Amino acid sequence: MGCGMLGRVTAILVCLLWISSVHSFYLPGVAPRDFQRGDELQVKVNKLSSIKTQLPYDFYYLKYCMPDKIMNIAENLGEVLRGDRIENSVYTFNMREEQPCKVACRVRLDAKAAKNFKEKIDDEYRVNMILDNLPVAVLRQRRDGSPSTTYEHGFPVGSKGNYAGSKEERHFINNHLSFRVMYHRDPETDAARIVGFEVSPNSINHEYKEWDDKNPQLTTCNQNTKNIIQGSTVPQEVDTDKEVVFTYDVTYKESDIKWASRWDTYLLMNDDQIHWFSIINSLMIVLFLSGMVAMITMRTLYKDIAHYNQLETQDEAQEETGWKLVHGDVFRAPTNSGLLCVYVGTGVQIFGMTLVTMIFALLGFLSPSNRGGLMTAMVLLWVFMGLIAGYSSARLYKMFKGT
Structure with missing residues (x-):
C-alpha cells in the first residue's frame, strides 16, 4: 500500500530497501x-x-x-x-x-x-x-x-x-x-x-x-x-x-x-x-648490492662535482660533459621508445588489476569460501585492464611523436 502511494521510482527503491533489510542475500556459491x-x-x-x-x-x-x-x-x-x-x-x-x-x-x-x-x-x-x-x-x-x-x-x-x-x-x-x-x-x-x-x-x-x-x-x-x-x-x-x-x-x-x-x-x-632462511638470504643480498651501488655512485658524484667546481672557477664557458648532460635527455625521445611504451602499458595493467582486486576483496566479493574466486577475478581483470594498458601505451607513443 505504501509503495503504491509513492512515485514509481521512489516506490521501487523503498521496496527494494525493505526487502533487503528483511531478507539477506549471499554471494553465489557461498550460501x-x-x-x-x-x-x-x-x-x-x-x-x-x-x-x-x-x-x-x-x-x-x-x-x-x-x-x-x-x-x-x-x-x-x-x-x-x-x-x-x-x-x-x-x-x-x-x-x-x-x-x-x-x-x-x-x-x-x-x-x-x-x-x-x-x-x-x-x-x-x-x-x-x-x-x-x-x-x-x-x-x-x-x-x-x-x-x-x-x-x-x-x-x-x-x-x-x-x-x-x-x-x-x-x-x-x-x-x-x-x-x-x-x-x-x-x-x-x-x-x-x-x-x-x-x-x-x-x-x-x-x-x-x-x-x-x-x-x-x-x-x-x-x-x-x-x-x-x-x-x-x-x-x-x-x-x-x-x-x-x-x-x-x-x-x-x-x-x-x-x-x-x-x-x-x-x-x-x-x-x-614461511621460509625464513630464503627471506633473510635474499634480504642480505639486496642490502649488500644496494650498498655497493650507493658507494660507487657517491664516489663518482663527489669526484665529478669537485671537478666541475674547479672548471667553474677557471672557465665558465667550457662545454659540459659527464652526468650533467642528463638534464637534456629528458626532452629527447629514447632510442627504443616503442618498447618503453609497451612496458609502461603493462605496468598500468598490473597496477589496475591489483588495485581492483584489492577493492573487491575488501568489499567481501572474493571470500575464501568461494574457492578459486580470487584467481578467476585476477585473470578476468587482467584481460579487462588491457583496455587501459592500450590507451596508456598509445598516449605515451603519441607523445614521443610516434606514427
Missing part, C-alpha cells in the same frame, strides 16, 4: 545449507599437495579407496589454475549420527602402488578433503604448551620412522581417519549448519578372521569399539604385496561458532610455510 538429523553428508576429495615439491597430484593417483564411479565436481577457472581436482569419495556420513568404526575398503599394494606411497610420504604430501565447502584440517597443539590450538591444512599421507627396535627406517600409511564434524544448531527448527571439519589420522595394521566384502568384521575395529587407538597398536607398513584396510570413524560436536564466522579459524592457520 549456507541446513541439515536435519540423518541427512547424508558427502565428503569430496581434492588434490594431494606438498610444500616441499609444489607439484599437486590427483587424489586417486595413489591407491586409495575408489567409488564405483568417479565424478569430477564442476570447477571454475581459478580452481583449474590452482590445480584443484575435486572428486567424489567413498566417505559418507549421516548428520549427527556417530559412526564408531566403518570399513572403507581393502586394497593390496603392488610394486607401483607401494613405490608411489613411499615417494609421497618422503615428499611430505598431504591429503585434502572437503565437506560442505569446508577443507579438512588437523588440530595441532602449540609448541609452547599454551592451551590455544591451530589448524593445519589436510592430513599427511603417512610418516617415516623406526618400529619394534629396528634400525631401518620404514614407511607407514595413515589408513584410519577419525573425523569430527562441528555444527551449529538452531534451537527452533533443530536444523544444523556445519562450522568445522577436523580429522585425526592414524596408522593401524588391522586384523580380521575372515573377510566379508558385504559386511567386513575387524578384530581391531568394529562397531562396538569406542577407542581403537591403543598404545600397543601396530602401525600399517607400506611395502609390496602388503594388504591395507582403510577405515574411519565419525563424531559430532555442537559448537557456538556461527556459520558466518566458520572461516575465521581457517584464515588463522599456520602451516610453517
Whole structure:
C-alpha cells in the first residue's frame, strides 16, 4: 500500500530497501545449507599437495579407496589454475549420527602402488578433503604448551620412522581417519549448519578372521569399539604385496561458532610455510648490492662535482660533459621508445588489476569460501585492464611523436 502511494521510482527503491533489510542475500556459491538429523553428508576429495615439491597430484593417483564411479565436481577457472581436482569419495556420513568404526575398503599394494606411497610420504604430501565447502584440517597443539590450538591444512599421507627396535627406517600409511564434524544448531527448527571439519589420522595394521566384502568384521575395529587407538597398536607398513584396510570413524560436536564466522579459524592457520632462511638470504643480498651501488655512485658524484667546481672557477664557458648532460635527455625521445611504451602499458595493467582486486576483496566479493574466486577475478581483470594498458601505451607513443 505504501509503495503504491509513492512515485514509481521512489516506490521501487523503498521496496527494494525493505526487502533487503528483511531478507539477506549471499554471494553465489557461498550460501549456507541446513541439515536435519540423518541427512547424508558427502565428503569430496581434492588434490594431494606438498610444500616441499609444489607439484599437486590427483587424489586417486595413489591407491586409495575408489567409488564405483568417479565424478569430477564442476570447477571454475581459478580452481583449474590452482590445480584443484575435486572428486567424489567413498566417505559418507549421516548428520549427527556417530559412526564408531566403518570399513572403507581393502586394497593390496603392488610394486607401483607401494613405490608411489613411499615417494609421497618422503615428499611430505598431504591429503585434502572437503565437506560442505569446508577443507579438512588437523588440530595441532602449540609448541609452547599454551592451551590455544591451530589448524593445519589436510592430513599427511603417512610418516617415516623406526618400529619394534629396528634400525631401518620404514614407511607407514595413515589408513584410519577419525573425523569430527562441528555444527551449529538452531534451537527452533533443530536444523544444523556445519562450522568445522577436523580429522585425526592414524596408522593401524588391522586384523580380521575372515573377510566379508558385504559386511567386513575387524578384530581391531568394529562397531562396538569406542577407542581403537591403543598404545600397543601396530602401525600399517607400506611395502609390496602388503594388504591395507582403510577405515574411519565419525563424531559430532555442537559448537557456538556461527556459520558466518566458520572461516575465521581457517584464515588463522599456520602451516610453517614461511621460509625464513630464503627471506633473510635474499634480504642480505639486496642490502649488500644496494650498498655497493650507493658507494660507487657517491664516489663518482663527489669526484665529478669537485671537478666541475674547479672548471667553474677557471672557465665558465667550457662545454659540459659527464652526468650533467642528463638534464637534456629528458626532452629527447629514447632510442627504443616503442618498447618503453609497451612496458609502461603493462605496468598500468598490473597496477589496475591489483588495485581492483584489492577493492573487491575488501568489499567481501572474493571470500575464501568461494574457492578459486580470487584467481578467476585476477585473470578476468587482467584481460579487462588491457583496455587501459592500450590507451596508456598509445598516449605515451603519441607523445614521443610516434606514427
